[in-house]
Amino acid sequence: MALLTVKNLAIGYDSGVVAKDLNFEVNAGDYLCITGENGSGKSTLMKTLLGLSEKLGGEIIFGDGLKKTEVGYLPQQTMIQRDFPASVKEIVLSGAQAGMGFRPFYNAREKERARISMEKMGISDLAGRCYRELSGGQQQRVLLARALLAADKILFLDEPVSGLDPDATIKMYELIKMLNREGMAIVMISHDVREVKKYASHILHFGDEVSFEKRKEMAICG
Numbered sequence: 001m002a003l004l005t006v007k008n009l010a011i012g013y014d015s016g017v018v019a020k021d022l023n024f025e026v027n028a029g030d031y032l033c034i035t036g037e038n039g040s041g042k043s044t045l046m047k048t049l050l051g052l053s054e055k056l057g058g059e060i061i062f063g064d065g066l067k068k069t070e071v072g073y074l075p076q077q078t079m080i081q082r083d084f085p086a087s088v089k090e091i092v093l094s095g096a097q098a099g100m101g102f103r104p105f106y107n108a109r110e111k112e113r114a115r116i117s118m119e120k121m122g123i124s125d126l127a128g129r130c131y132r133e134l135s136g137g138q139q140q141r142v143l144l145a146r147a148l149l150a151a152d153k154i155l156f157l158d159e160p161v162s163g164l165d166p167d168a169t170i171k172m173y174e175l176i177k178m179l180n181r182e183g184m185a186i187v188m189i190s191h192d193v194r195e196v197k198k199y200a201s202h203i204l205h206f207g208d209e210v211s212f213e214k215r216k217e218m219a220i221c222g
């Protein structure tokens with residue numbers, strides 16, 4: 001069964017429908033890129049899939065034993081978030097909160113996962129630094145490490161390279177590709193259509209009509 005199946009989904013707000021008739025699947029090892037103009041509904045779709053925004057109709061089915069707390073999410077950045085006054089380690093650890101319930105402290109397993117996650121993202125040496133004093137590229141790697149803490153099978157990334165310079169962008173894409181090669185399914189929003197075609201196994205494009213395309217020439221990594 002697919003990790004995620006979307007059937008006839010309609011998304012939007014009380015003010016109206018943003019997109020409808022959305023149909024697609026995400027399977028283990030997939031790399032789905034969501035592209036489209038500003039305001040077309042990409043972030044709304046991601047928030048709806050994560051249960052952070054209410055769907056207006058249709059179905060979202062999590063399969064393959066996937067629980068909502070096992071999903072990693074890197075939200076679209078705002079300037080206010082870039083100024084967050086906490087240490088890198090605290091921010092990465094906070095990625096465990098969805099799975100903690102009412103328990104007030106992080107346990108040893110979560111702390112170990114945070115250590116591994118920071119190591120993978122190459123930010124171990126930044127652990128004690130204040131988040132708001134980091135460069136944009138470093139901040140995005142911190143947020144990716146945070147998202148990784150919760151994710152066992154699937155990662156949702158909303159414009160993870162926005163505001164990054166070309167080098168930091170390539171580095172970020174390489175990190176995401178590495179996670180995908182290790183078996184993590186990726187659902188990523190990006191404006192960078194040319195670049196994402198190099199990586200994506202599937203593309204969901206928001207235009208006048210929404211299209212879902214499998215890129216046949218690419219091997220799907222496992």
Ligand SMILES: Nc1ncnc2c1ncn2[C@@H]1O[C@H](COP(=O)(O)OP(=O)(O)OP(=O)(O)O)[C@@H](O)[C@H]1O
Binds near residue numbers: 013041043076
């Ligand atoms: N909380 C909200 N309440 C009402 N309308 C909203 C809300 N958030 C977004 N919208 C509207 O829904 C539409 C889709 O917004 P969304 O943020 O999903 O676009 P997007 O494709 O992610 O754009 P961008 O590329 O700029 O990030 C827009 O018209 C936006 O104004």
Ligand SMILES: [Mg+2]
Binds near residue numbers: 042044158
């Ligand atoms: Mg958006």
